[in-house]
Amino acid sequence: MSAPIEHTSPVPSPAVLEPFGGGGGRAVMLGHVHPDADVLGTLLALGLALEGRGWNVAYGGPHPAPDLLAFLPGVDRYRRLDTLGGPLDVVVLTDCPNPLRTEGLIDQARRTAKVIVNIDHHPDNRRYGDVNWIDTSAAATGEMVYELLRALGVPLTPAIATNLFTAIHTDTGSFRYSNVTSRTFTIAAALVGAGARPEVVSESLYERRAPDALRWLGEALTRVEVSEDGRLGWLALPAGVVPERIVESEELVNYPRSVASVRVACLLRERDGTVKVSLRGKGDVDVQKIAAQFGGGGHVNAAGCTVPGPLPEATRQVLAAVRRAVDRSPSS
Amino acid sequence: MSAPIEHTSPVPSPAVLEPFGGGGGRAVMLGHVHPDADVLGTLLALGLALEGRGWNVAYGGPHPAPDLLAFLPGVDRYRRLDTLGGPLDVVVLTDCPNPLRTEGLIDQARRTAKVIVNIDHHPDNRRYGDVNWIDTSAAATGEMVYELLRALGVPLTPAIATNLFTAIHTDTGSFRYSNVTSRTFTIAAALVGAGARPEVVSESLYERRAPDALRWLGEALTRVEVSEDGRLGWLALPAGVVPERIVESEELVNYPRSVASVRVACLLRERDGTVKVSLRGKGDVDVQKIAAQFGGGGHVNAAGCTVPGPLPEATRQVLAAVRRAVDRSPSS
Numbered sequence: 001m002s003a004p005i006e007h008t009s010p011v012p013s014p015a016v017l018e019p020f021g022g023g024g025g026r027a028v029m030l031g032h033v034h035p036d037a038d039v040l041g042t043l044l045a046l047g048l049a050l051e052g053r054g055w056n057v058a059y060g061g062p063h064p065a066p067d068l069l070a071f072l073p074g075v076d077r078y079r080r081l082d083t084l085g086g087p088l089d090v091v092v093l094t095d096c097p098n099p100l101r102t103e104g105l106i107d108q109a110r111r112t113a114k115v116i117v118n119i120d121h122h123p124d125n126r127r128y129g130d131v132n133w134i135d136t137s138a139a140a141t142g143e144m145v146y147e148l149l150r151a152l153g154v155p156l157t158p159a160i161a162t163n164l165f166t167a168i169h170t171d172t173g174s175f176r177y178s179n180v181t182s183r184t185f186t187i188a189a190a191l192v193g194a195g196a197r198p199e200v201v202s203e204s205l206y207e208r209r210a211p212d213a214l215r216w217l218g219e220a221l222t223r224v225e226v227s228e229d230g231r232l233g234w235l236a237l238p239a240g241v242v243p244e245r246i247v248e249s250e251e252l253v254n255y256p257r258s259v260a261s262v263r264v265a266c267l268l269r270e271r272d273g274t275v276k277v278s279l280r281g282k283g284d285v286d287v288q289k290i291a292a293q294f295g296g297g298g299h300v301n302a303a304g305c306t307v308p309g310p311l312p313e314a315t316r317q318v319l320a321a322v323r324r325a326v327d328r329s330p331s332s
Numbered sequence: 333m334s335a336p337i338e339h340t341s342p343v344p345s346p347a348v349l350e351p352f353g354g355g356g357g358r359a360v361m362l363g364h365v366h367p368d369a370d371v372l373g374t375l376l377a378l379g380l381a382l383e384g385r386g387w388n389v390a391y392g393g394p395h396p397a398p399d400l401l402a403f404l405p406g407v408d409r410y411r412r413l414d415t416l417g418g419p420l421d422v423v424v425l426t427d428c429p430n431p432l433r434t435e436g437l438i439d440q441a442r443r444t445a446k447v448i449v450n451i452d453h454h455p456d457n458r459r460y461g462d463v464n465w466i467d468t469s470a471a472a473t474g475e476m477v478y479e480l481l482r483a484l485g486v487p488l489t490p491a492i493a494t495n496l497f498t499a500i501h502t503d504t505g506s507f508r509y510s511n512v513t514s515r516t517f518t519i520a521a522a523l524v525g526a527g528a529r530p531e532v533v534s535e536s537l538y539e540r541r542a543p544d545a546l547r548w549l550g551e552a553l554t555r556v557e558v559s560e561d562g563r564l565g566w567l568a569l570p571a572g573v574v575p576e577r578i579v580e581s582e583e584l585v586n587y588p589r590s591v592a593s594v595r596v597a598c599l600l601r602e603r604d605g606t607v608k609v610s611l612r613g614k615g616d617v618d619v620q621k622i623a624a625q626f627g628g629g630g631h632v633n634a635a636g637c638t639v640p641g642p643l644p645e646a647t648r649q650v651l652a653a654v655r656r657a658v659d660r661s662p663s664s
Contacts, residue, residue, distance in 0.1 A: 176534035199509055209593070221547065
């Protein structure tokens with residue numbers, strides 16, 4: 001293709017639809033590192049829809065799908081990839097603001113694919129595709145792919161609906177975050193109408209705890225700290241205190257977030273000498289800017305970064321940055 | 333009125349609308365003991381709508397509104413009532429299956445009101461009104477009152493929309509339960525379009541923890557037990573172990589429910605010599621029937637009862653009943 005195309009409104013333009021027209025072809029749905037439900041749900045929904053139109057579709061990325069998302073219809077097709085194969089007609093990335101997160105697979109795509117399509121709702125998206133559809137008003141890329149399938153005239157199967165519903169459900173914190181709009185609910189209604197089952201998705205996501213998980217969760221919660229003024233809440237977990245499988249499956253950062261006075265919540269997890277940091281805000285502080293100071297990224301209310309250990313020094317540095325941001329916020 | 337009227341479909345019939353017609357009158361929106369968000373949100377929404385049409389409306393019941401729901405628009409109007417006053421044109425009860433739960437206020441209503449309107453979605457509703465609108469397909473009475481206001485042609489203000497959105501949000505566990513339908517989401521879309529703000533409601537409901545609440549939650553979670561076969565999960569809390577304000581504000585029964593293998597979750601709270609029991613199922617066991625054995629009630633997946641103490645004996649009895657029900661279930 002010639003000059004990259006950029007489109008930013010909720011309804012896809014003809015240029016966004018164009019790569020998916022015609023009588024089919026070979027496509028790869030390419031995920032980024034540690035793919036979550038918004039990535040996998042949208043890649044699977046779009047891929048299954050294209051298969052229904054005669055396309056030959058492969059699904060994968062640098063990491064396999066996590067066990068937690070084994071219930072997504074078609075996710076058994078998603079693989080860890082070393083190579084994309086080719087030649088390809090289209091490579092699609094969803095919910096991936098930075099091509100570095102493909103660990104080099106994007107470079108293969110540039111060599112072997114006619115078109116790279118970048119579908120995302122992150123404001124800091126790098127516009128690395130030939131077609132870049134970046135709708136920052138979407139609560140989840142699940143909303144965007146829903147609009148794409150509608151524009152393509154693809155019928156919603158229960159498998160497609162379940163993938164999109166899960167994508168939207170997780171990226172909105174179960175329809176609770178400030179990114180939720182009337183459109184989010186209208187799309188959810190259509191997806192349930194097409195066969196997505198909210199209770200099955202919720203049970204698959206949230207009611208999968210192991211019998212011993214609550215004891216470990218209790219152990220973690222006793223370590224939550226709240227600053228004297230109540231505005232910072234954090235949980236710093238040294239390696240080995242709580243099993244990795246518990247930390248991976250519990251959204252621990254949501255607990256300090258749930259304290260009424262807390263404006264920014266922070267989870268710091270030590271592992272292999274580095275500290276993975278998750279930040280959550282409540283609208284008055286832009287946590288993406290805090291994460292960016294440490295080379296990370298995300299959204300206004302949810303961001304993350306990785307900083308060098310040891311944990312006490314990492315905690316000190318991150319909390320100092322959070323404190324500066326909170327003290328500068330309008331509600332201070 | 334003459335013979336009681338019964339109506340069971342989602343859209344209100346002329347007989348259901350009739351008490352709210354005409355040029356206004358005096359109405360009481362009557363709540364039951366320990367009113368929750370589905371009760372208060374619907375009473376306030378309907379009352380505010382009637383006030384907009386020239387009615388004189390009072391709001392109250394045997395207990396005041398809980399602090400947690402102080403954010404509901406108009407809830408400062410809701411009072412603990414000893415007497416209804418009168419004469420009244422209409423008394424409305426919502427989400428109240430059993431008139432005994434009004435602690436005698438229903439008898440006053442029978443003496444002083446022209447019409448008692450009973451709006452509910454519980455299957456075990458006693459049909460105690462002059463007009464009984466019982467739609468068991470509704471996820472929340474919030475859906476029913478939405479349909480009522482639509483049929484009455486009442487414009488949705490942000491205050492009305494917030495009350496109805498909160499009612500639906502809480503009775504569906506944040507759009508996660510099996511009662512959620514496409515209609516639930518369509519109504520949520522309309523309410524957000526009318527000014528309800530999902531993030532404000534969610535923050536008001538779920539992010540109000542005190543700084544010390546997570547430590548107490550951790551303490552409670554270390555006491556969760558799971559049966560050897562994994563199918564029963566329970567938490568038995570002796571009086572005084574965790575402060576009453578924590579137990580009141582945390583939906584503790586949802587934690588044992590979150591264990592994948594658990595089919596029925598049970599919370600037992602000792603207080604003043606009796607034990608309050610909350611039961612939650614996952615579709616394969618009817619917990620309402622278990623609660624009914626102890627004089628309680630509720631829904632298929634959520635029910636409760638109160639049994640005599642002491643706690644160990646109460647726990648033994650309730651778990652024995654749960655075990656019998658689980659062993660009889662189709663998935664056994």
